[in-house]
Amino acid sequence: MLQITRTQCRKLSSLVKLLVTPAKALVDDKVDITVERLAPRQPVTLHARLVEGTARFQSYAHYRADDTGRVVVAKQPSLGGLYTGVEQMGLFWSMQPSPGQKPGLRLRKKDVSTPFLVDFSVHEGHLDVMGEENLPLLATTTVERWYLGDGVKRIPVRKGRVRGTLFLPPGDGSFAGIIDLFGSTGGLAEYRAALLASRGFAVLALAFFAYDDLPEDMSDIDLDYFEEAADWLLNHRHVQSHGVGILATSKGGEIALSMAAHMDKVVAVVFINGYSAVTRAPLPYKGTVFPCAPWILEELVVTKEGYIDVRNVLDTTKEPGIKACVQVEKTQCPIMFVAREDDLSIKSVFHANQAIDRMKAHGKTNYTLLQYPKTGHLIEPPYTPHCGVFYHSFFNTCMTVGGEPKSHAAAQEDSWHKILDFFRTHKNSPQSRL
16 A cells, blocks of 8 residues: 655645535536646545635545546545545535534525625545634635525515515516425525526415514415415516416425415426325415314424424324315416425325325326435435434424435435426426426
């Protein structure tokens, strides 16, 4: 085995070149990571670090240079660290919170007008660099990872009751409109909408509770609010008027299904890891009140680590849960169900299939199911680090949500591109309705 002295290492550090290209890209773009001018077969550690607010994340992997003194991450396997094998984007998706921080950290971009700045470095030998500071460097570089593409407009929305942010692609054209909904953590999340707009859609990131003057609790929402939002978006001069798409996660999923069941203006839905029923509180709409499946808090489990497991707090196989199931048989638009087999927050595969079975029973065929093994609840855009435990503000504690990092990363990448293709197929033509 090649032995490299400290003196040789210092000499090498003035020669080693670390290239990450492109240095500025959207977060769902792949980058090429190459180390050059190493000694043949030299062992090195690649280290990535990111700071977002007060949260610090990092990853590392072990490589060995080829006979020409190069490491090409897209072609050569990691031999150890936080992942192994050939993983072009492994240094991104394998990131973990740096040691010494509070549990339940989740990497989410709060200010999309700024990028994630990811610092890369190369170190001599195969090291465990987690928590280590001021290690000797062979080379270093920084890259920008953006949710907001060049020329994308960010427009705060406060119209009538509607609260959110509209993102418009560059240009003066008429764009396919999408409403982006998240779940029971409330507030306003803009990052996914910004990225969708960077891929050519007009996207309304819509808050529906715990934001501005909206209700503080999700039990006080009504479906009319979401119709008001859809009408506002469809009347925007830069948005195609033939119908709106919905991208929805978790609690947002049941809202998206309810919209599709009762509003002809909804022409495409992507439902990610949600319930097939109205949950927690009844849902009013145009003088009707849709019943809910109540949470059975006695079924909440606390793990030995002190985290909560809420998979079994809802039962839609018997009353009142059955009556609370969304009337998906009324939907006319295509629906893509995205379900994760290791979702420890919602039995997402069960609920997707429960909705599909109800559609089948009424002769409906306007559904697609994407099902992924070893994948947890928090599905994000590609290369976002896996988060198996996160702090949930509603419960005021950490919740376990499942998933295995490599499989979760693969599912995020695969489902994201299929979601984009789904909306491009079903939102770009008024004839897309099934």
